[in-house]
Amino acid sequence: MMHFKFLRKKIFNPKKIYVDDVFLVSYPKSGNTWLRFMLAYCLHDIESESVDFHNIQTLIPDIYVGWPTNKKTRPRIMKSHEPYTPRYPRVIYLYRDGRDVIVSYYYHSIQRNQFDGTLYEFITEFNSAFGSWGGHVRGWLDREDITNTYGLSYEHLKENPFVELSNLLNFIGVKVSTARIKSAIRLSSFDNMRSIEKNKGLPSYLNANNQDFVRKGNVGGWKTELDIKALDSFMEQASDTLFWLGYK
Numbered sequence: 480m481m482h483f484k485f486l487r488k489k490i491f492n493p494k495k496i497y498v499d500d501v502f503l504v505s506y507p508k509s510g511n512t513w514l515r516f517m518l519a520y521c522l523h524d525i526e527s528e529s530v531d532f533h534n535i536q537t538l539i540p541d542i543y544v545g546w547p548t549n550k551k552t553r554p555r556i557m558k559s560h561e562p563y564t565p566r567y568p569r570v571i572y573l574y575r576d577g578r579d580v581i582v583s584y585y586y587h588s589i590q591r592n593q594f595d596g597t598l599y600e601f602i603t604e605f606n607s608a609f610g611s612w613g614g615h616v617r618g619w620l621d622r623e624d625i626t627n628t629y630g631l632s633y634e635h636l637k638e639n640p641f642v643e644l645s646n647l648l649n650f651i652g653v654k655v656s657t658a659r660i661k662s663a664i665r666l667s668s669f670d671n672m673r674s675i676e677k678n679k680g681l682p683s684y685l686n687a688n689n690q691d692f693v694r695k696g697n698v699g700g701w702k703t704e705l706d707i708k709a710l711d712s713f714m715e716q717a718s719d720t721l722f723w724l725g726y727k
């Protein structure tokens with residue numbers, strides 16, 4: 480019996496791409512929204528003083544929701560989940576321990592009524608428009624020439640956000656003051672993003688039947704979520720990529 484209710488085939492046909500465009504690419508549930516918030520605070524003068532789940536679409540657009548309409552702000556930074564494509568001129572690739580990703584993706588799918596089975600079933604029947612976690616990561620990072628690609632991990636971002644964000648801004652080619660980077664990190668903390676979600680709500684495309692989008696934000700949460708069977712099954716599919724990335 481298949482437990483997936485539906486799968487959206489979302490492969491996107493990009494519109495005009497400029498040579499300085501930066502695509503913030505990740506496999507779903509790797510912390511993309513958090514990084515978008517931090518970048519939005521660093522790169523835009525936010526008049527309302529707060530980035531939220533509505534205005535983020537204008538600041539760092541998600542290409543599946545809409546292509547950027549603001550033609551003046553360059554470089555443009557856009558969120559994408561596409562598997563490897565050579566069409567993107569510059570790429571920030573955010574990755575996260577695949578075991579935490581799959582757990583997060585499971586709850587995401589349950590919340591949206593896209594899946595109704597167990598975690599084990601989710602892993603064994605897994606099917607996403609963006610391909611497998613390992614294939615996605617390898618497609619973007621395991622290439623001979625990745626000079627246009629800046630890879631960073633969710634775990635490093637949590638451990639040392641200031642250094643990671645500063646390096647990333649260098650890659651993008653923008654100068655941002657230390658004070659501003661620090662304030663972007665503080666304003667985008669897990670607790671702050673959770674209150675923003677509670678106070679200002681989610682747009683319909685993110686709606687999770689009133690459950691949390693900013694859910695747990697843990698590193699290694701998989702250890703208490705995956706039983707041996709589920710873990711074995713995921714490791715069969717992804718252990719080579721996990722070890723290649725340096726995860727234990």
Ligand code: A3P
Pocket residue numbers: 505506507508509510511512513579582583584586667668669670672692693694695696697700
């Ligand atoms: P969990 O489900 O493990 O909690 P994406 O934005 O790519 O869909 O990733 C969602 C994941 O990022 C969720 O992981 C979510 O809780 C986590 N997240 C959201 N905001 C965060 C923040 N400010 N700090 C750390 N993690 C955050």
